[in-house]
Amino acid sequence: MNDDSSPSHTQGHENAESLDRFSYDDGIVRLFFWATLVWAIVAFTVGVFIALLLVLPDLSGGLPYLAFGRLRPLHTNAAIFAFAGNALFAATYYSTQRLVKARMWSDALSRLHFWGWQLIIVAAALTLPLGITQGKEYAELEWPIDIAIAVVWVGFFGVNFFMTLKHRRERHLYVAIWFYIATIITVAVLHVFNNLVLPVDALKSIPIYAGVQDAFMQWWYGHNAVAFFLTTPFLGLMYYFLPKAAERPVFSYKLSILHFWSLVFIYIWAGPHHLHYTALPQWASALGMVFSVMLWMPSWGGMINGLLTLRGAWHKVAEDPVLKFFVTGVTFYGMSTFEGPMLSVRAVNALSHYTDWTIAHVHSGALGWNGMMSFGMLYFLAPRLFQTKLWSKKLATWHFWIATVGLVLYIVPIYVAGLTQGLMWRAFDDMGNLAYPNFVETVEAIKPMWWVRVLGGTLYLTGGVLALVNLVKTWQGRPKTYEVPVVSAPPLAREYRDPPPPAPRAEAVPEFAKRFDVWLQLAWHRIWERKPLRFSLWVTAAVVTASLFEIIPTFLIRSNVPTIASVRPYTPLELAGRDIYVAEGCYNCHSQMIRPIFSETERYGEYSKPGEFVYDRPFQWGSRRIGPDLAREGGKQSNLWQYVHLVNPRDIDENSVMPSYAFLTRERLDFRQIPPRVAAAAALGAPYGEALDHAEAMARAQAKTIADSIVAQGGPASVALDNGETIPLEETKAIALIAYLQRLGTDLYAQPAEASAQRSAGPTAGKKAAP
Amino acid sequence: MTTKAEQDILLDHNYDGIQEYDNPLPGWWSGLFVGSIVFSILYLLYHHTGVEGRSIYDEYDREAAEVFEKRFAELGELTPDKQTILKYMEDPKWLAVGASIFKANCVSCHGDGGLGNVGPNLTDDAWINVQSVEDIAKVITNGAAGGAMPAWKNRLSHPNQIVLTAAYVASLRGKGGGGKAPQGRTIPPWK
Numbered sequence: 035m036n037d038d039s040s041p042s043h044t045q046g047h048e049n050a051e052s053l054d055r056f057s058y059d060d061g062i063v064r065l066f067f068w069a070t071l072v073w074a075i076v077a078f079t080v081g082v083f084i085a086l087l088l089v090l091p092d093l094s095g096g097l098p099y100l101a102f103g104r105l106r107p108l109h110t111n112a113a114i115f116a117f118a119g120n121a122l123f124a125a126t127y128y129s130t131q132r133l134v135k136a137r138m139w140s141d142a143l144s145r146l147h148f149w150g151w152q153l154i155i156v157a158a159a160l161t162l163p164l165g166i167t168q169g170k171e172y173a174e175l176e177w178p179i180d181i182a183i184a185v186v187w188v189g190f191f192g193v194n195f196f197m198t199l200k201h202r203r204e205r206h207l208y209v210a211i212w213f214y215i216a217t218i219i220t221v222a223v224l225h226v227f228n229n230l231v232l233p234v235d236a237l238k239s240i241p242i243y244a245g246v247q248d249a250f251m252q253w254w255y256g257h258n259a260v261a262f263f264l265t266t267p268f269l270g271l272m273y274y275f276l277p278k279a280a281e282r283p284v285f286s287y288k289l290s291i292l293h294f295w296s297l298v299f300i301y302i303w304a305g306p307h308h309l310h311y312t313a314l315p316q317w318a319s320a321l322g323m324v325f326s327v328m329l330w331m332p333s334w335g336g337m338i339n340g341l342l343t344l345r346g347a348w349h350k351v352a353e354d355p356v357l358k359f360f361v362t363g364v365t366f367y368g369m370s371t372f373e374g375p376m377l378s379v380r381a382v383n384a385l386s387h388y389t390d391w392t393i394a395h396v397h398s399g400a401l402g403w404n405g406m407m408s409f410g411m412l413y414f415l416a417p418r419l420f421q422t423k424l425w426s427k428k429l430a431t432w433h434f435w436i437a438t439v440g441l442v443l444y445i446v447p448i449y450v451a452g453l454t455q456g457l458m459w460r461a462f463d464d465m466g467n468l469a470y471p472n473f474v475e476t477v478e479a480i481k482p483m484w485w486v487r488v489l490g491g492t493l494y495l496t497g498g499v500l501a502l503v504n505l506v507k508t509w510q511g512r513p514k515t516y517e518v519p520v521v522s523a524p525p526l527a528r529e530y531r532d533p534p535p536p537a538p539r540a541e542a543v544p545e546f547a548k549r550f551d552v553w554l555q556l557a558w559h560r561i562w563e564r565k566p567l568r569f570s571l572w573v574t575a576a577v578v579t580a581s582l583f584e585i586i587p588t589f590l591i592r593s594n595v596p597t598i599a600s601v602r603p604y605t606p607l608e609l610a611g612r613d614i615y616v617a618e619g620c621y622n623c624h625s626q627m628i629r630p631i632f633s634e635t636e637r638y639g640e641y642s643k644p645g646e647f648v649y650d651r652p653f654q655w656g657s658r659r660i661g662p663d664l665a666r667e668g669g670k671q672s673n674l675w676q677y678v679h680l681v682n683p684r685d686i687d688e689n690s691v692m693p694s695y696a697f698l699t700r701e702r703l704d705f706r707q708i709p710p711r712v713a714a715a716a717a718l719g720a721p722y723g724e725a726l727d728h729a730e731a732m733a734r735a736q737a738k739t740i741a742d743s744i745v746a747q748g749g750p751a752s753v754a755l756d757n758g759e760t761i762p763l764e765e766t767k768a769i770a771l772i773a774y775l776q777r778l779g780t781d782l783y784a785q786p787a788e789a790s791a792q793r794s795a796g797p798t799a800g801k802k803a804a805p
Numbered sequence: 806m807t808t809k810a811e812q813d814i815l816l817d818h819n820y821d822g823i824q825e826y827d828n829p830l831p832g833w834w835s836g837l838f839v840g841s842i843v844f845s846i847l848y849l850l851y852h853h854t855g856v857e858g859r860s861i862y863d864e865y866d867r868e869a870a871e872v873f874e875k876r877f878a879e880l881g882e883l884t885p886d887k888q889t890i891l892k893y894m895e896d897p898k899w900l901a902v903g904a905s906i907f908k909a910n911c912v913s914c915h916g917d918g919g920l921g922n923v924g925p926n927l928t929d930d931a932w933i934n935v936q937s938v939e940d941i942a943k944v945i946t947n948g949a950a951g952g953a954m955p956a957w958k959n960r961l962s963h964p965n966q967i968v969l970t971a972a973y974v975a976s977l978r979g980k981g982g983g984g985k986a987p988q989g990r991t992i993p994p995w996k
Contacts, residue, residue: 471909
């Protein structure tokens with residue numbers, strides 16, 4: 035960059051004689067550059083694979099490590115934290131140094147950050163296929179990895195970044211830096227508070243929150259992970275790289291200020307819109323909705339500032355692949371941030387929730403916004419980092435077009451699939467019966483769209499491979515040793531006088547109006563911009579205050595979580611079964627939340643009540659119904675049916691897309707691990723009483739009852755393990771899972787006296803009459 | 806080339822060569838922002854100030870009442886006795902309702918058309934827990950065989966659904982052809 039060393043126009047640099055001479059650390063940017071690219075390919079490949087699993091469920095070969103429920107979290111984590119994460123780090127390290135005219139404070143911390151983060155990703159890639167998970171979307175990683183994330187994010191990245199700001203040579207902070215500040219602070223807060231857990235052992239924990247409160251915390255986190263991991267840092271990226279590539283000034287400084295603060299303050303409220311019609315109190319999801327609606331314009335402020343910065347530079351878009359990626363990325367940002375508020379509206383959400391519509395929405399954000407912005411940045415950076423020309427501009431342009439076509443082929447059929455399935459679920463015939471009572475019918479209808487999605491995803495992946503080829507070739511053309519330009523800039527003078535405050539723009543008005551007018555001219559904000567600490571404190575105040583407004587009532591008002599006398603803790607065996615349910619990632623395809631919508635209660639039974647979830651750690655309400663809801667699965671099928679269905683769902687329905695869980699019938703349940711698990715639940719308040727002392731015996735007794743009933747109905751009495759050993763059916767993991775499934779949603783109908791009997795006898799049908 | 810952009814006022818900001826214009830907020834942007842805030846306040850006032858009839862549960866009750874009206878207004882409340890079940894067995898309109906419920910809840914065990922799968926074949930003359938036609942309604946209501954056949958009394962939203970489903974199941978007898986081998990004892994015809 036020829037302007038790297040140009041003198042700044044900002045005031046306060048009188049001591050021109052005492053220039054600091056320094057260089058930027060581009061080595062760290064190169065590391066994050068390659069990591070972005072490699073993890074992009076990994077994330078897309080896993081995505082294409084799991085998309086294929088939905089249309090070819092036997093493709094996993096019955097291997098637990100390749101089951102959809104285990105790999106989908108790997109895909110989302112790889113896309114968010116590995117691909118987008120490394121991209122945002124590359125952007126932050128490259129632009130921050132230049133925007134504040136200072137090398138990163140500590141090269142060692144930069145490296146620790148890089149290698150620490152890659153290790154975390156590798157740990158994720160190992161643990162998730164093994165079924166080691168917290169069972170909360172985008173927060174699946176278990177507690178030791180969570181601690182590592184906190185250390186790397188705050189201790190390495192955060193400290194390094196803020197110390198760099200402290201030692202800056204640019205008086206004022208540019209808008210990109212504001213967005214990075216908001217990112218670092220808020221992600222730290224979200225990550226820590228959503229992951230407060232009680233460890234059971236080295237690789238298993240349960241959240242301190244249960245049921246409704248856990249759901250609330252999770253979506254406060256989940257939505258703001260989108261906000262502060264996939265939006266704010268990428269807006270920072272846009273604010274640096276887009277004007278750089280276009281060589282145009284940013285459209286409006288005022289708009290930057292307004293949309294930054296409104297975005298930061300409003301975004302944090304929006305999470306509960308993921309929980310419309312659930313057992314969450316209605317006021318909370320309503321707040322989530324209205325703040326999402328109010329978020330539309332703050333989001334579009336970023337799009338406007340991006341697109342209008344290109345005024346007078348559109349001819350460059352035609353020839354520069356970098357700008358093509360940026361323009362498409364910003365356009366998709368605009369589309370998703372219109373769609374987001376729309377989906378948050380309760381009436382729309384009633385149709386869209388649990389369908390592929392959400393999947394289309396997040397992919398227009400992730401592939402359209404994050405993906406396109408990241409690739410644009412990589413193509414911008416490559417010639418600068420490797421100090422040579424991009425190997426092939428033509429190939430980059432091909433990448434752009436292939437990715438764009440892939441993107442459209444991904445999202446359009448998935449929109450159609452979402453709408454189709456949503457409408458089929460709620461359709462009634464002339465007599466008022468469900469028009470498509472068999473759930474599998476509604477899956478059959480959208481399989482063709484799933485095939486087109488596979489094609490779209492494959493094209494997007496192909497684009498990524500083209501980028502890899504192009505950028506490796508570019509790298510091969512690098513000089514023997516990289517030139518390290520020396521930058522010179524004066525240190526910040528101790529004394530600084532702000533320009534005089536602006537004059538009111540009207541004279542014949544009262545004093546307070548004059549003051550207000552001066553305030554409106556935002557000179558005060560210019561002062562904040564040279565005080566990183568004050569700026570960061572205000573950001574913290576904005577996100578924390580907004581969060582507390584929702585969190586405190588959710589936790590304090592008892593009536594928000596009505597308790598139901600007949601709801602009892604899970605039996606020891608059911609608890610073990612629930613852990614299997616969580617480990618297998620069943621929540622990726624099955625919800626456990628029947629909404630008070632008539633078509634839904636007709637299909638699944640009485641709608642879910644908040645008090646039914648008080649022992650659910652973690653909550654398993656889910657967000658997508660690739661299979662039917664399971665909130666009232668208990669007692670709906672015989673034990674034998676559950677067994678046969680687990681072994682091969684296509685023996686029950688040939689069109690089912692559920693993978694085979696036959697491996698659960700070939701794995702021994704470790705009964706000795708049950709007592710500490712029960713103790714952990716008891717430590718968090720579940721009233722187990724005496725059961726604590728003989729949890730294992732109780733579990734064995736219940737397993738025997740269930741296995742006996744399966745045998746009586748014609749199932750096998752014993753099964754062969756993979757090592758050839760034969761064990762009784764009651765010792766397999768499948769029985770524990772069946773115990774859990776048969777308990778789901780039954781407590782509502784149990785009499786209090788009966789409930790305690792159930793704990794040893796397993797589920798029985800309730801006595802209460804239909805409502 | 807002169808564009809509007811070149812007449813805008815540049816601020817004296819310069820960050821690594823990036824400059825910023827002092828452009829005002831677009832009017833439509835501010836307008837929609839204020840509009841969304843006003844909408845939000847009105848929405849909360851309408852839905853969350855405790856006025857009856859506006860909650861999602863009120864909506865649910867209205868919807869349920871409407872559908873029940875459509876479905877069962879002309880039926881009234883049916884009793885699950887022999888006469889009633891036999892009557893609706895002959896009524897194609899109401900049999901379709903039973904068929905729909907069967908498709909939603911029963912085919913996963915009893916197979917398409919009741920030919921049997923994990924659960925027994927319902928098209929042959931052999932029955933396990935049924936002696937006469939009203940027993941079908943009892944088995945649907947309370948379940949059988951220690952939960953192998955689940956109880957549906959809490960799961961179906963209206964008692965008429967049990968009667969109509971029983972009628973549909975009764976109508977399946979003799980409509981088989983293949984399917985799972987007979988289980989239980991052979992019983993006399995329904996009538």
